[in-house]
Amino acid sequence: MKIETININNNINTYKATEDTQYILQMDTSNNKYKSINEISLDFILEKEDLNLQIIGPMIIREEQNIKISIQVKHMVPNTSCEVLIKSVIFPNSSLDFLGRIYIDNDSRNTTASLKDNSLLIGEGARKFSRPVLEIHNNDVKAFHGSASGNIDPLSLYYLQSRGLNKSQSENILIEGFLDDLINRINDRGIRDKLIKELKFKEKEPII
Amino acid sequence: MPGEARRGLSRQVVEEISSLKNEPKWMRDYRLKSFAYFTEKEIPDWGPDLSKVDFNDICYYLKPLDKEKRDWNEVPEKIKKTFEVLGIPQAERDYLAGVKAQYDSEVAYSSLQKEAEEEGVIFLSMDQALKKYPSLVQEHFGKLIPFSDNKFSALNSAVWSGGSFVYIPKGVKVKRPLQAYFRLNARNMGQFERTLIIADENSFAHYIEGCTAPVYSADSLHAAVVEVYVKKNARLRYTTIQNWSGDVYNLVTKRAGVEKNGVMEWVDGNLGSRVTMKYPSCYLIGNGARGEMLSLSYAGENQNQDAGAKMVHLAPNTSSIIVSKSVSQKGGVSSYRGLVEVSPIANNSKSHVECDALILDSKSFSNTYPVMRNNNNTSYIEHEASVSKVSDEKIFYLMSRGLSKSEAMGLIVSGFIEPIIKDLPMEYAVELNNLINMEMEGSVG
Numbered sequence: 001m002k003i004e005t006i007n008i009n010n011n012i013n014t015y016k017a018t019e020d021t022q023y024i025l026q027m028d029t030s031n032n033k034y035k036s037i038n039e040i041s042l043d044f045i046l047e048k049e050d051l052n053l054q055i056i057g058p059m060i061i062r063e064e065q066n067i068k069i070s071i072q073v074k075h076m077v078p079n080t081s082c083e084v085l086i087k088s089v090i091f092p093n094s095s096l097d098f099l100g101r102i103y104i105d106n107d108s109r110n111t112t113a114s115l116k117d118n119s120l121l122i123g124e125g126a127r128k129f130s131r132p133v134l135e136i137h138n139n140d141v142k143a144f145h146g147s148a149s150g151n152i153d154p155l156s157l158y159y160l161q162s163r164g165l166n167k168s169q170s171e172n173i174l175i176e177g178f179l180d181d182l183i184n185r186i187n188d189r190g191i192r193d194k195l196i197k198e199l200k201f202k203e204k205e206p207i208i
Numbered sequence: 209m210p211g212e213a214r215r216g217l218s219r220q221v222v223e224e225i226s227s228l229k230n231e232p233k234w235m236r237d238y239r240l241k242s243f244a245y246f247t248e249k250e251i252p253d254w255g256p257d258l259s260k261v262d263f264n265d266i267c268y269y270l271k272p273l274d275k276e277k278r279d280w281n282e283v284p285e286k287i288k289k290t291f292e293v294l295g296i297p298q299a300e301r302d303y304l305a306g307v308k309a310q311y312d313s314e315v316a317y318s319s320l321q322k323e324a325e326e327e328g329v330i331f332l333s334m335d336q337a338l339k340k341y342p343s344l345v346q347e348h349f350g351k352l353i354p355f356s357d358n359k360f361s362a363l364n365s366a367v368w369s370g371g372s373f374v375y376i377p378k379g380v381k382v383k384r385p386l387q388a389y390f391r392l393n394a395r396n397m398g399q400f401e402r403t404l405i406i407a408d409e410n411s412f413a414h415y416i417e418g419c420t421a422p423v424y425s426a427d428s429l430h431a432a433v434v435e436v437y438v439k440k441n442a443r444l445r446y447t448t449i450q451n452w453s454g455d456v457y458n459l460v461t462k463r464a465g466v467e468k469n470g471v472m473e474w475v476d477g478n479l480g481s482r483v484t485m486k487y488p489s490c491y492l493i494g495n496g497a498r499g500e501m502l503s504l505s506y507a508g509e510n511q512n513q514d515a516g517a518k519m520v521h522l523a524p525n526t527s528s529i530i531v532s533k534s535v536s537q538k539g540g541v542s543s544y545r546g547l548v549e550v551s552p553i554a555n556n557s558k559s560h561v562e563c564d565a566l567i568l569d570s571k572s573f574s575n576t577y578p579v580m581r582n583n584n585n586t587s588y589i590e591h592e593a594s595v596s597k598v599s600d601e602k603i604f605y606l607m608s609r610g611l612s613k614s615e616a617m618g619l620i621v622s623g624f625i626e627p628i629i630k631d632l633p634m635e636y637a638v639e640l641n642n643l644i645n646m647e648m649e650g651s652v653g
Binding site for chain 2: 104106109110120121122123125126127128129130131133134135136137138139140141143144145146147148149150151204
């Protein structure tokens, strides 16, 4: 599977894959770069048969940034599949407004599509809006979407603290755990290591 | 002029309705204000196509004396067949099909048990309630759903007639369901019923409206408004089963305000109609309030079922559940459109949404448009949706057991909607299953 990284900074982009591709969304929200961007829109169109797409997006949203992102996948031909996995960690007074749309055309028989969008809301004022849309015009499909948003599990936090970790260390571990399966899905080792490294940021700066 | 009801809508018509009913001044003013708003407001630019609704070709009020008879032979075959399947008595068939015009658009309520009445339960038609309990009505009317909520609530507020008024006093638990049947009795007769339910502290009731039999009318509009007040510790269940004939636009606004530790349950079954747009909602305004929604929709030929739910969490420790099941076949479109909103002060709230769709053939559509807004970091929102076809393995297995293909399909669909059906009163559940089996006939092979 081909690996392609997408640096999220352009507003609108369309991607037409010609071979099986794993797209990895990268965004660096440690500076205020996204404050001026109103809406990010990425369209993925499947126009070639027997194509499989994976879209993997780890998102860390902080520094009071409000990010609006839309990801659309359009299945136009038979025998295609897509898997969208977005996991976001939203820090105090920041927000994510996510629109994920899967469209399956009437011609696109034997399609498998899944979209998962999970968020961890950390601290007061963290907000998450989500609109996972499915539009299915054909019955020979398996389509799924799931969306969840919530806090760090207080019991897990308590458990780790009872083992002698302080609060911010415990939170780090739980955030890493939350993103773990997503990171392991990344096929490219370089990108994976870079992400893991980026996630270590909190040891220096306690977040709450 | 008796015998022929007037069509069309104008300020004069609204005034006439009000004076015919001898209403108090505040209601008359309210109707006129609503009408003014209705004329200004545009038709929603989202959702199913409503451009074919001709507001001037509908008659907005039918006096009880006006009669319009239809010959039994005029009734479409399909409707007759459905009556057969459901085993409805001939007398009832007659007025359901509009052959006998013995019911007007006011609610025919008959089965209010004496014991409920003795406990102080008020169950009247809205018009009667306005006369008998004007202050109770005035206090609650239009407070949850103001006329300015949307175009169709404005229309209803301007021309409403019929509907029920239910008041359950403090601490009263009504054992048997309260039932109301609404029937369209004339062609092109819009139904604009207005229902107001007040469940006072610590009370319980189950209210049922509608019936599984198809209600036959030509190019009709049904725009109802239902307001439900669930006070402290009260619990109310509102069950709707509607099977409008294939030309009805069913545009209903339903809303419940739920106070501290109250529970509101909507059970909603949508069959029939050309277009249904219905999103019952719960405003959870008291600590610990709970809202539940079970929704079932079936979209067949030329049908667009746009149903869903809204849960708005406005207080801490509130919870909500939405379960939506939809089946589409023969080119039908079924959509789930829903909202879950958690306000910044609603700490520790939880919401779970589940919507499943089954598409039975390649001509049919299914859409899911959920919106979730979580403004509070201590609250959880979960949403899951899946769309699939009936798997070949399941069909094959059932056929290997001796079932025909359509029987197998019917069985699988029954299993799919079972979680909703099991919450219905028994007679409705049986009828609904029969109905779905009938719709399934000839859908495969």
